Amino acid sequence: xxxxxxxxxxxxxxxxxxxxxxxxxxxxxxxxxxxxxxxxxxxxxxxxxxxxxxxxxxxxxxxxxxxxxxxxxxxxxxxxxxxxxxxxxxxxxxxxxxxxxxxxxxxxxxxxxxxxxxxxxxxxxxxxxxxxxxxxxxxxxxxxxxxxxxxxxxxxxxxxxxxxxxxxxxxxxxxxxxxxxxxxxxxxxxxxxxxxxxxxxxxxxxxxxxxxxxxxxxxxxxxxxxxxxxxxxxxxxxxxxxxxxxxxxxxxxxxxxxxxxxxxxxxxxxxxxxxxxxxxxxxxxxxxxxxxxxxxxxxxxxxxxxxxxxxxxxxxxxxxxxxxxxxxxxxxxxxxxxxxxxxxxxxxxxxxxxxxxxxxxxxxxxxxxxxxxxxxxxxxxxxxxxxxxxx
Amino acid sequence: xxxxxxxxxxxxxxxxxxxxxxxxxxxxxxxxxxxxxxxxxxxxxxxxxxxxxxxxxxxxxxxxxxxxxxxxxxxxxxxxxxxxxxxxxxxxxxxxxxxxxxxxxxxxxxxxxxxxxxxxxxxxxxxxxxxxxxxxxxxxxxxxxxxxxxxxxxxxxxxxxxxxxxxxxxxxxxxxxxxxxxxxxxxxxxxxxxxxxxxxxxxxxxxxxxxxxxxxxxxxxxxxxxxxxxxxxxxxxxxxxxxxxxxxxxxxxxxxxxxxxx
Numbered sequence: 001x002x003x004x005x006x007x008x009x010x011x012x013x014x015x016x017x018x019x020x021x022x023x024x025x026x027x028x029x030x031x032x033x034x035x036x037x038x039x040x041x042x043x044x045x046x047x048x049x050x051x052x053x054x055x056x057x058x059x060x061x062x063x064x065x066x067x068x069x070x071x072x073x074x075x076x077x078x079x080x081x082x083x084x085x086x087x088x089x090x091x092x093x094x095x096x097x098x099x100x101x102x103x104x105x106x107x108x109x110x111x112x113x114x115x116x117x118x119x120x121x122x123x124x125x126x127x128x129x130x131x132x133x134x135x136x137x138x139x140x141x142x143x144x145x146x147x148x149x150x151x152x153x154x155x156x157x158x159x160x161x162x163x164x165x166x167x168x169x170x171x172x173x174x175x176x177x178x179x180x181x182x183x184x185x186x187x188x189x190x191x192x193x194x195x196x197x198x199x200x201x202x203x204x205x206x207x208x209x210x211x212x213x214x215x216x217x218x219x220x221x222x223x224x225x226x227x228x229x230x231x232x233x234x235x236x237x238x239x240x241x242x243x244x245x246x247x248x249x250x251x252x253x254x255x256x257x258x259x260x261x262x263x264x265x266x267x268x269x270x271x272x273x274x275x276x277x278x279x280x281x282x283x284x285x286x287x288x289x290x291x292x293x294x295x296x297x298x299x300x301x302x303x304x305x306x307x308x309x310x311x312x313x314x315x316x317x318x319x320x321x322x323x324x325x326x327x328x329x330x331x332x333x334x335x336x337x338x339x340x341x342x343x344x345x346x347x348x349x350x351x352x353x354x355x356x357x358x359x360x361x362x363x364x365x366x367x368x369x370x371x372x373x374x375x376x377x378x379x380x381x382x383x384x385x386x387x388x389x390x391x
Numbered sequence: 392x393x394x395x396x397x398x399x400x401x402x403x404x405x406x407x408x409x410x411x412x413x414x415x416x417x418x419x420x421x422x423x424x425x426x427x428x429x430x431x432x433x434x435x436x437x438x439x440x441x442x443x444x445x446x447x448x449x450x451x452x453x454x455x456x457x458x459x460x461x462x463x464x465x466x467x468x469x470x471x472x473x474x475x476x477x478x479x480x481x482x483x484x485x486x487x488x489x490x491x492x493x494x495x496x497x498x499x500x501x502x503x504x505x506x507x508x509x510x511x512x513x514x515x516x517x518x519x520x521x522x523x524x525x526x527x528x529x530x531x532x533x534x535x536x537x538x539x540x541x542x543x544x545x546x547x548x549x550x551x552x553x554x555x556x557x558x559x560x561x562x563x564x565x566x567x568x569x570x571x572x573x574x575x576x577x578x579x580x581x582x583x584x585x586x587x588x589x590x591x592x593x594x595x596x597x598x599x600x601x602x603x604x605x606x607x608x609x610x611x612x613x614x615x616x617x618x619x620x621x622x623x624x625x626x627x628x629x630x631x632x633x634x635x636x637x638x639x640x641x642x643x644x645x646x647x648x649x650x651x652x653x
Contacts, residue, residue: 210449213481214402217500221408274403276427276451313428313452 045092048168049085055167056084059160075135080160082134083127087161090119092168102176104169116165120158124150207244211306218272233271239264244298255322255329256288258297262320265298269305276315277305287322290329291389293363299352300333300382308337308380316379329386336379340372360386394517396443398425399432399458400478401450405499409445409478412503416510429453433461440470442517445497448479455479456537460609463530464643467626472527474516476509492536527644534645548598551579553586560586565603568617568636570595572610582635607631608643621650 060080064073094115099108125145132139140150215237222230243261259281266279297320304318316336323330353372360368367387375381396413400406406425413420423439426432430452436444444462446455453461459475466472477496479485489496495513497506516526551562562581571578572592579586588595596604596612606612619632621642629642629650642650 209481213499214405217408217480218402218404220500221404221411224411225404225407271404272402276401311451313430315451 045096048092048171049088051167051171052084052088052164053081055160055164056080059084059156063156075137078135079128079131082131083123083157084160084164086126086130087119087123087157088164090123091116091161091165095165095168102172112165113162116158116161120161121145121150121154123161124154124157207241214272215268222271229271233268236264236267236271240268244295246294251293252291253294254288255283255290255292258292258294259283259320259322262297262301265301266305266318269310273310273315276312277309278315278317280317280319280321282319282321284323287324287329289390290322292329292386293359296356296359296384297331297333299356300384303352304333304335304337304380304382308335308339312338324388325385327388329388331384331386333382333384334375334379336375339378340374340380393419393421394443394514395421395423395439395441396445397423397432397436397439397441397473398445399427399429399435399450399455400425400445400447401427402447403427405447409501412501412506413510416503416507417514420510427451429455429458432458433465436462436473437465440468441473442471443513444473444475446475446477448477448485456534456539457609459530460534460538460643460645463527463534463645464608464641466527472530474513474526475530475533476513488537492533494533494537531645538645546598547600548595551586551588553579553588555586562586564599565614565616567614568633569611569613569638569640570604571640580636580638605646605649607640607646607649611640613640 057077057080060073060076063076063080064070091112095112099112101108104112125142128139131137140147215233219230219233219237222233240261243257243264263281266277266281270277270279301318301320309316309318318333318335318337321332321334353370357370360370364387369385370382372380372382394417398406398409400409406427410422410425413422420443423441424435426435427450429446429450432444432446432450432455444459446458448455450458455477463472475495477489477494478499478501479489479496480499486496486498495509497509548564551564551567553560553562562579566581567579568582569580570592571580573587576587576589577592577595579588592610592612596606599612603615604612605615613631613633617634617636619634622630622632624630628644629647630639631642631650632639
């Protein structure tokens with residue numbers, strides 16, 4: 001009998017929860033839980049009423065099965081529902097009034113179960129009386145009530161209310177964890193949006209309209225003067241744009257690809273600045289496949305040009321080199337331009353560096369570093385240190 | 392008389408392209424020089440006295456606007472001031488500013504059609520321009536609108552902290568007679584001395600009370616309370632006499648309107 005009951009209870013739990021989830025909790029509710037204000041007490045109290053009906057029905061079915069008289073099922077059902085309803089109103093009301101906490105410890109469980117013990121006879125007596133009135137069946141009066149038969153039925157009611165309580169707590173936990181999930185999803189969405197915005201900022205910082213239009217102007221000029229060189233320049237522009245725009249798709253690239261993008265960029269700037277710009281790129285063959293985040297180098301090289309060399313009357317040289325030092329990847333961007341504290345250097349140099357620092361911090365934390373120092377005799381030296389990752 | 396033009400553009404291909412397009416639109420125009428930066432633009436313009444000046448905005452050394460300003464300050468002699476056409480790449484703000492200042496400008500990449508319109512206007516200006524100073528007056532109005540105004544800073548400076556040897560002198564701003572830009576430094580001049588600070592003049596200007604301190608040229612800001620008088624010399628240049636200082640700083644034509652009679 002005990003085993004039967006446990007199995008039955010387990011199955012019931014599952015059926016009830018599934019049923020209740022479908023009927024009482026429309027799916028949309030889960031995603032709006034955190035936005036809508038908390039539900040009112042009355043609505044919360046009534047929300048669990050269908051569950052009570054279901055549990056009562058199952059208990060009536062159980063009794064009918066145990067006593068083996070299928071013809072009295074409907075009568076049993078009404079009795080069961082009435083008892084259940086009274087127990088529900090008392091216990092659920094008390095629960096919402098005095099123990100409305102997200103987590104229950106023994107401090108909540110012990111007084112609640114004590115209350116359930118008190119409520120069981122009250123619910124049983126009131127429920128049977130009401131059902132008896134409705135069905136015109138004589139039920140025991142208050143003086144006749146204390147008896148052996150009543151005691152077993154009170155115990156049964158207690159069992160039923162205990163099941164109800166466990167189910168209610170279970171459902172509340174479920175609802176809460178769903179709300180937490182929804183909140184976590186929302187947080188993740190916000191984070192993703194922020195990351196996208198950062199990426200967008202990065203791209204906007206890279207493809208500066210001024211740079212693009214000046215390059216196009218040069219291209220237009222070259223087409224008339226030197227079509228062959230115009231073709232070369234167009235190739236470099238395509239390579240530069242591809243590298244710059246693909247940042248939204250790929251998160252990682254190889255040093256070889258990054259150096260190629262830089263070579264294309266410097267090639268474009270070389271056409272534009274003519275003899276004012278010299279450049280050198282040094283990539284040891286062993287480091288070609290070393291991996292690094294996309295667009296890490298580009299802002300630094302562009303700073304060297306835009307803030308260091310382009311505004312300098314005589315121009316100068318930029319040198320980009322990669323090497324392994326103490327098991328870490330070290331990349332240097334060194335220019336002979338105006339240098340760090342130049343009142344004549346153009347505004348906005350902080351954006352590229354700040355974005356790069358933010359990204360490095362997010363990706364590697366203390367394992368990466370970016371430091372910027374004056375170069376000798378003049379210019380700027382940028383040193384980038386990253387963990388060495390090879391594919 | 393053949394019209395003569397000077398091109399100031401730091402990117403060699405763009406300079407060549409502008410010269411080429413001009414040769415097509417205006418065959419009789421003579422390009423007397425093509426210079427790669429704003430400093431050379433001023434020197435060559437002063438030496439060659441062209442009728443028209445094509446000035447790129449973003450150039451090394453100094454910008455096209457700064458070059459025009461310096462040229463306005465230094466232009467002397469009987470030749471009329473050149474007509475200035477600014478050349479700029481895509482830059483929303485600048486284009487709007489040029490429209491508002493009614494300045495002549497061409498956009499890079501240069502379209503032959505757009506340049507043709509400018510050339511048409513320039514032809515009329517160059518042949519019809521007899522009276523001296525018309526071009527300069529026009530440019531000054533444009534520069535007043537175009538030169539970047541230092542945005543007023545929330546922080547108003549009340550004391551200048553200047554190092555003199557090992558001592559930091561605290562100078563109340565109202566005691567400063569004028570500030571003078573010297574390469575990377577600014578010379579702070581008071582009635583009883585001078586001190587150098589390492590703050591760009593533009594940055595300093597943003598922190599000063601605009602009703603008391605007035606910029607009078609690219610490198611000088613004066614305390615109006617210390618200005619005794621403004622005198623115009625034979626060449627029409629304005630000079631200030633200051634209380635407590637013997638210097639007579641010259642007012643750039645760009646700022647001369649601040650010292651006209653009421």
